[in-house]
Amino acid sequence: MATETRATTPSRTVTPTTESLPGALALLGGLNHVARALVPFNPGGTSLAQVVLGTKRILRPDGTAILIRGANGEYLFKTVDGAFAEWNRYYLSGSAAELLDKLLERDTVVLFRRGQRSPWAREFLFGDGMGWGAAAPIKPHGEMVGVLLVNHATPLPFRPEHVAALQNLATLAGVAEREDSHRAHLEDLFMGVIVSLTMALEAKDPYTEGHSARVAAYSEAIGKQLGLPPEQLDIVHRSCLVHDLGKIAVDGNILGKEEGLSRREREKMDLHPVIGEDLLRPITLLRPLLPGVRSHHEHFDGTGYPDGLAGEAIPIEARIMAVSDAFDAMTSNRPYRHALPEEDALAELRRNAGTHFDPRIVAAFEQIYPAVKRTLEHLRPRS
Ligand SMILES: [Fe+2]
Numbered sequence: 001m002a003t004e005t006r007a008t009t010p011s012r013t014v015t016p017t018t019e020s021l022p023g024a025l026a027l028l029g030g031l032n033h034v035a036r037a038l039v040p041f042n043p044g045g046t047s048l049a050q051v052v053l054g055t056k057r058i059l060r061p062d063g064t065a066i067l068i069r070g071a072n073g074e075y076l077f078k079t080v081d082g083a084f085a086e087w088n089r090y091y092l093s094g095s096a097a098e099l100l101d102k103l104l105e106r107d108t109v110v111l112f113r114r115g116q117r118s119p120w121a122r123e124f125l126f127g128d129g130m131g132w133g134a135a136a137p138i139k140p141h142g143e144m145v146g147v148l149l150v151n152h153a154t155p156l157p158f159r160p161e162h163v164a165a166l167q168n169l170a171t172l173a174g175v176a177e178r179e180d181s182h183r184a185h186l187e188d189l190f191m192g193v194i195v196s197l198t199m200a201l202e203a204k205d206p207y208t209e210g211h212s213a214r215v216a217a218y219s220e221a222i223g224k225q226l227g228l229p230p231e232q233l234d235i236v237h238r239s240c241l242v243h244d245l246g247k248i249a250v251d252g253n254i255l256g257k258e259e260g261l262s263r264r265e266r267e268k269m270d271l272h273p274v275i276g277e278d279l280l281r282p283i284t285l286l287r288p289l290l291p292g293v294r295s296h297h298e299h300f301d302g303t304g305y306p307d308g309l310a311g312e313a314i315p316i317e318a319r320i321m322a323v324s325d326a327f328d329a330m331t332s333n334r335p336y337r338h339a340l341p342e343e344d345a346l347a348e349l350r351r352n353a354g355t356h357f358d359p360r361i362v363a364a365f366e367q368i369y370p371a372v373k374r375t376l377e378h379l380r381p382r383s
Contacts, residue, residue, distance in 0.1 A: 021059065021157060027165045030058035034169065038176050046183075047176035048079040051148075055169050056081055059162060061150035062130060066138070066173050068146040073097055075146065083128045083151055096120065104137040104147055109163045109170075113155060125151045132156055136166045140174030148173050187285045194280070195241050201248055205255065207334050214376055216240035218324035219317070221368040222361060228316070236317045239292030243321055246276030246293075256335060273297055274306050292317035296325060301355045311358075319358040323349060323365050326357070342373075 022030065034054030038047045048066050055064045063083025067075040075097050077087040092100060099120040103110060112121040114131040125133030133151035137144065148170040156162070195212075202208045220237045228236065247255060250272055254265045261269060277294040280286050295309060295318035302310030304322075314322075330345040340348070346366060353359035 021159075021162055024161045027058060027161055030054060031165060031168050031172070034058075034172055035175075038172065038179055046079065047179040048173060051169060051173045051176045052079045052081050054172070055148065055150060055166075058165060058169070059150060059156070061152050061156065063128070063149075063151045065149045066146060066177075067092065067100075067149065068138075068177060069097075069144055073101070075100060078146075083130055084149065092124070096123065100135075100147065101144075103135060104139075104144060107137060107139065109134055109136045109167050111158060111163075125149065129153055134158070134163075134166055136170035138170045138174045138177070140171065140178070145174050145177055183285065190283050190286055191238060191241070194245060194283075194286070197248065198242055198245050201244070204252070207332060211328055211332065212241050212244060214328045215243065215321060215324045217376055218327065218365065218368070218372055219320045221372045222320045222324065222364045223317075225364040225368050226316075226320075226360070232316075235288045235292070236320055238286075239289045239296075239317045240321055240324065242276065242280065242286075242289060243293050243296045243325070244272060244276065245279055246272035246274065248279070249275045260336065270297070270305050291315035292321055294318075296321040298322070299356045300358050303355075314358075319361050323357050323361050326352075327365065327369075342369075 031054070034051055037050040037054070052064045052066060055061070061082070063081065063085075065080045065084035065087060066078055068078045069075050070091075073093070075092040077084065077090045077092075080088045103120060112118055112125055112133040112135070114122075114126050121133055125135075130151040130153055132153075132155040133149065136148045138146040138148055148166065150166065158166075198212055202211055216237050219240045220233055223233045223236045250269055254261065254269055257265070273294050273296060277290050280290060280293060292315060294306065295315050298304035298307065298309045298314045298318055299322075300311060300314070300319065302308050327345050327349060330340045330348060331342055333339045346369070349357060349362045349365065353362040
């Protein structure tokens, strides 16, 4: 999450929309549509994103933004669209936040035109050649949660019903924010339970203790190196923490051996990615983790399991995990062998780049390894 505070206005060109605004009946239909989309398990993104989408569809502004007020009085541009796109994840603090506080004290939709004496609007609504804007306070139960902003290149012909619609959308944004934070709490709760299970499984075996946490740390750093967006980094990190969950269903004797397994034992062991996926599937909120869990033993050349996927058909989080997982396994002591020196393990990754591993990811691993190694020292069990 970015933490910068911006004092300057981003510049980009936005093509103004020219359609007229909808009538009262269409407004009502549009609002109902948004309200129905506010469900905690929305596969199409967060509930706040649904409100921004609805605002865009109903009132057709050039820019839409939902700012959420933090406990410290800063406002975060949490969900943005169109002319506000470049403010994504920025914070308003200091006098900009105080001016917004004052503005929202009015407890009503405020409309702005370029030329009015509002320094706040000049700075935050009229960038990008915008000439008109509106701010609706988000205040469910009287508590200040944030503000819904819209702007447009030319003045929109807002009638009272459009002002009311914007206020209703702000109310829905309040509900959406609550839904999203419930969702985040539930996700944390489920993740906590699953991660505890995996850690309990690893803790039974001194050779694997801390393995998933190390794989997660390597993988997240690789993802950053590859330039993955924050949401995907989060999926990479969490998938790694639970990637071997399916080993819960594998007999302890088989887990302890790992090498010299009979064919039957090997078959049982190789089921763990699919079992892990099956265990996680009922938890809707953790669905984004399934591809990484299922595919972390696929090989880049298609010789892995369970599906024999090859190349980019293997989900990126699984390709990343394969490299981190193999490196950590090679550099850990096992009952049947000592840990390989890191240079040998790195050479092994290089040797298998293009066959077992995605070469781009092996290259990224080599870049991030020295820094991650230093932060991981405390996670490795004493041998
Ligand atoms: Fe595994």
